[in-house]
Amino acid sequence: MRPVPLPDGSRDPRCTAQRRADAFGQIIRTYVAGSERPTSGGVCRTCSSNPEVRTRSGRTQGER
Numbered sequence: 001m002r003p004v005p006l007p008d009g010s011r012d013p014r015c016t017a018q019r020r021a022d023a024f025g026q027i028i029r030t031y032v033a034g035s036e037r038p039t040s041g042g043v044c045r046t047c048s049s050n051p052e053v054r055t056r057s058g059r060t061q062g063e064r
Contacts (some may be wrong), residue, residue: 024049 001018003012012019028049031037 021051 003014006012014022
């Protein structure tokens with residue numbers, strides 16, 4: 001996926017990882033806002049995500 005220029009034509013300042021995270025969030029928001037997702041007893045399901053965050057060294061935040 002290529003970066004989309006800002007409305008003024010300048011480059012998207014976000015890094016690739018941030019663009020992907022933003023896209024994932026938009027996918028989830030679109031799904032949750034839709035009316036055709038499954039329900040249980042008339043209540044919409046909850047969608048949650050707990051991504052593993054890595055530091056620049058490649059370790060997860062809890063590792064030393």
